Amino acid sequence: MYRKLTREETTLINRALDRWGAFEFFKGRSLMIQENGKKLVCLVPGELESVVQMQPYLAGLAIGELKKQFVPSMAGADLFARSGKRSEFYITVNENAEKLVLYGRDVMSESIVDASDRLGENELVIILNSRLEAIGIGRTRFAGRSIFQKGRVTVTTVADAGYYLREEG
Amino acid sequence: MLALLALTLIFPESEKSVSLATKYGYDRWLVGRFLEYVPGVLDFIDKMEKSPTQYIRVNTLKTSREELEGRLRSKGFELKRTAIPEALAVEKAPMATGATNEYLLGHYYIQDLSSCMAVDALDVSENQAALEVAAAPGGKTTFMAQRMNNTGSIIALETSERRARSMSFNLARCGVYNTCILKMDGLQAEKLQMKFDRVLLDAPCSCEGVIAKDATRKTSHTPEDVDYCSGRQDKLIEVAARMVKPGGILVYSTCSFAPEENEMVVDRLLQKSGNIAVEPTKYGSSGLTSFGGMTFDGQLKNARRLYPHMHDTTGFFIARLRVS
Numbered sequence: 285m286y287r288k289l290t291r292e293e294t295t296l297i298n299r300a301l302d303r304w305g306a307f308e309f310f311k312g313r314s315l316m317i318q319e320n321g322k323k324l325v326c327l328v329p330g331e332l333e334s335v336v337q338m339q340p341y342l343a344g345l346a347i348g349e350l351k352k353q354f355v356p357s358m359a360g361a362d363l364f365a366r367s368g369k370r371s372e373f374y375i376t377v378n379e380n381a382e383k384l385v386l387y388g389r390d391v392m393s394e395s396i397v398d399a400s401d402r403l404g405e406n407e408l409v410i411i412l413n414s415r416l417e418a419i420g421i422g423r424t425r426f427a428g429r430s431i432f433q434k435g436r437v438t439v440t441t442v443a444d445a446g447y448y449l450r451e452e453g
Numbered sequence: 454m455l456a457l458l459a460l461t462l463i464f465p466e467s468e469k470s471v472s473l474a475t476k477y478g479y480d481r482w483l484v485g486r487f488l489e490y491v492p493g494v495l496d497f498i499d500k501m502e503k504s505p506t507q508y509i510r511v512n513t514l515k516t517s518r519e520e521l522e523g524r525l526r527s528k529g530f531e532l533k534r535t536a537i538p539e540a541l542a543v544e545k546a547p548m549a550t551g552a553t554n555e556y557l558l559g560h561y562y563i564q565d566l567s568s569c570m571a572v573d574a575l576d577v578s579e580n581q582a583a584l585e586v587a588a589a590p591g592g593k594t595t596f597m598a599q600r601m602n603n604t605g606s607i608i609a610l611e612t613s614e615r616r617a618r619s620m621s622f623n624l625a626r627c628g629v630y631n632t633c634i635l636k637m638d639g640l641q642a643e644k645l646q647m648k649f650d651r652v653l654l655d656a657p658c659s660c661e662g663v664i665a666k667d668a669t670r671k672t673s674h675t676p677e678d679v680d681y682c683s684g685r686q687d688k689l690i691e692v693a694a695r696m697v698k699p700g701g702i703l704v705y706s707t708c709s710f711a712p713e714e715n716e717m718v719v720d721r722l723l724q725k726s727g728n729i730a731v732e733p734t735k736y737g738s739s740g741l742t743s744f745g746g747m748t749f750d751g752q753l754k755n756a757r758r759l760y761p762h763m764h765d766t767t768g769f770f771i772a773r774l775r776v777s
Contacts, residue, residue, distance in 0.1 A: 327630045331582070331606035335633045335645070341617045345630035359625040362559070366515070366628075386557055417558055445557040448626045 286316045286326070286336045286343055293317065293350060297325055300354035304410065306368035316343070323350040327363075353408070358445050361410045361418040372400030374410045375422070375431075375439065382413040385420040386446040391439035393432050401428050409439065420444035460683055461676035461713050462745040464489055473498060479671040483661075490712060490744060493762060500762035505665040507543040507550060508535070509561040510569055510592075514599045514628050516560045524555055536736055537569045539596070542765075559626040564592040567662075567759045567769035571655060571706040572596040574734040574757075574773045580605040581650040584696055586639035586689060587657055589616030591623040597653070598629040607632040608647070610639050639689045648698040656686045658707035658714050662768020665761055683713045690722050694729060697776040702732075705772045710758070712744040715770040719756060720749040722774075731755040732773045737764055740772065 289297065297315060301307040310327070316336065318324040328336060328344035336343050347360030356364060365374065377385065381395030391411065403409065405427040411420035422439040424431060431438045463482050464470075470485040477484075477498050484494075491497050509532075511518045518539065522532055531545035541561075543550055550556065550563055572593050577583055577600050588594050588609035597607055609632055611617045617634050624632055637644070639654065659679050664670045690705055697703050707714050719740075723729055731740075731752035740756030742749050756772035 329604075329606065329631055331631070332633045334647075335606075335608055335635065338635060338645075340633045340635045341611075341614075342621045342624070342632075342634040344633070345625060345628070357625070359628060362515075362628055382554060386554060413554070419554070419558070445554075445559075445626075448559075448622050449551070449557055451622060 285319050285339060286328070287319065289315055289317055296350065297354055300348070303371060303373055304356065304364040304368055305371040306364040308369075309363070309367040315347075317350070318343070318346065324348075325350055325354065325360075355408065356410065356421060358418070358421070358443055358447060361421055365410055365412060365416065365418040370416070372402050373407065374412055375399040375403075376412045376414065376416065377419075379414060382419055385411055385441055385444050388441055388444050388446060390437040390441050391422060393434060393436055393438045396431060396438070399431050403427060403431060411439070411441065418445070461679040461711070462486070463676060464745075477502070477671070478668075482676060483671070486711070490741060491710060491760065492738070496762040497760060501664045503665065505565075505761065505767060506765050507546070508540050508564060508566045508569070509543060509550060510537075510564045510596060511539045511541065511561055512559055512595065512599055512627050513539060514603060515558070521555060521560050524560075525553070528553065535566055537566060537573055539599070540564070540566050540569045542566070557626070559628055562592055562595055562623070562627060564596070565767045567708070567764075567766035568592055568655075569596060570734075570736045570757075570759065570766070571653065571704055571769070571771050572600065573736075574771050575651050575653055575702060575704045577601055577651045582647070583607045583651040583653070584642065584649040584693075585609045586642065586652070586654045586693055587611065588634070589613065589620040591620035593653060593655060594620070594632055595623060595627040595629055598624075598627070598631055601631060603629065603631045605631060608645065608649075609634045610637045610642060612636060612638050640692055642692050642696055645696075647696070648701070649696055650698055650701045652693050652697050652701070652703045653706075654689055654693040654703065655706045656682075656689055656714070658682050658686070658709040659711060660708050661710045662708040662761070664768075666767065679711050679713050682709070683711075683718060686714055686718045687721060690718055691725070694722060694726060694774065694776060699777060701776055703774040703776060705774060707770050708767055709770065710768050712741055715758075715772070716741045716744065716749050716753045716756060717747075719772045719774070720753060723750045723752065728777045730775045730777065732775050734771060734773045737769075737771065740770070
């Protein structure tokens with residue numbers, strides 16, 4: 285079922301979009317919630333709004349899920365990375381790590397080529413490859429410079445673009 | 454002398470049809486028909502024994518042709534440009550084409566050139582309203598979305614939950630957000646109470662054109678299957694035509710060579726409607742204007758047939774219909 289966002293949800297999502305540097309891109313664009321056990325946040329162009337009343341299988345693009353916080357989907361992460369201003373919540377990994385992330389593997393510190401000092405522990409980040417394309421979504425295991433400590437997995441991969449291949453079969 | 458089995462024409466066996474059917478493992482009735490409507494049958498049958506050319510279509514919502522060519526070539530791919538600017542022939546692939554990072558990131562879609570040509574014939578542009586019937590797995594939908602630059606709207610109808618799910622993955626991977634998937638049979642499309650600038654009906658068919666990809670098609674379908682498909686196509690095209698705004702375009706396509714699924718379907722629609730014209734499109738050979746002693750509307754020469762041995766695509770039929 286698709287429905288409009290509540291005021292509370294709008295606030296939560298606007299904050300999240302700002303966090304990912306994508307607030308400007310989404311200004312004036314219509315977002316809806318698809319409730320199917322989960323609360324998926326979908327970018328639904330105005331032209332589709334009349335069809336949304338027919339309860340479609342899918343309308344627009346699911347850019348993330350509302351849990352306690354907004355968690356971007358891979359499609360959302362890709363949109364944010366391409367259209368947003370990259371904030372401190374993006375990390376960049378090298379080519380070798382790119383392949384591993386796309387198989388769902390976690391990120392070793394040595395693979396990280398760029399990350400903000402201001403990142404906290406347990407922070408959601410969008411993982412970029414060297415071309416600054418979103419390849420995954422991760423969660424930091426350490427704060428600040430500790431993300432670069434040698435020989436450890438410092439970012440857990442929670443979603444990756446390889447998902448499309450694995451899930452679609 | 455023709456033998457009629459329901460609607461599908463069966464031609465008398467000849468030494469040639471029997472010998473080709475036996476040598477290449479086809480049902481005799483099918484080869485007998487190919488001899489009537491496929492030009493250069495020997496070349497065609499020979500081509501069906503070879504792996505078909507693989508094509509990819511650049512997703513310009515995410516990258517450019519030049520950028521993708523550069524990235525794939527650096528991995529050892531050899532690519533060749535085609536008549537459709539976004540479509541590239543894969544001449545050499547050092548790894549599975551569906552397993553590159555670029556594929557996972559949605560920079561391209563594996564799609565036959567014939568499918569791209571059907572979308573090209575639709576001539577869709579930004580801010581239009583488009584309808585696609587029997588839409589999954591979404592190759593044509595994602596191409597339409599990129600030609601529309603993710604603007605306007607596409608309503609994609611698909612009855613199967615499994616196929617709709619698969620399509621939703623493809624839309625997400627390609628970054629398409631102007632599309633809505635409705636679980637609906639194309640025959641019910643009028644329930645939408647909407648009219649569209651563009652309607653694409655790639656009708657479910659007997660799939661004669663994909664024998665090179667699926668050799669079971671040499672024997673797996675029967676004349677009754679062609680009859681069934683043809684009957685359903687008649688109904689679908691009538692509904693699809695009613696969904697088009699005046700001045701809009703309906704593209705009817707199938708991956709079959711059978712005139713019963715192609716020219717005859719369009720011919721019956723032309724006879725019934727009176728406000729539809731078949732417009733010429735760029736690629737392929739002319740549609741048939743006669744078959745098995747029957748003569749069709751002369752406009753059917755504007756429809757297009759794509760033959761694997763002549764056009765290096767899967768077998769395909771495309772008719773671009775302007776509704777006035």
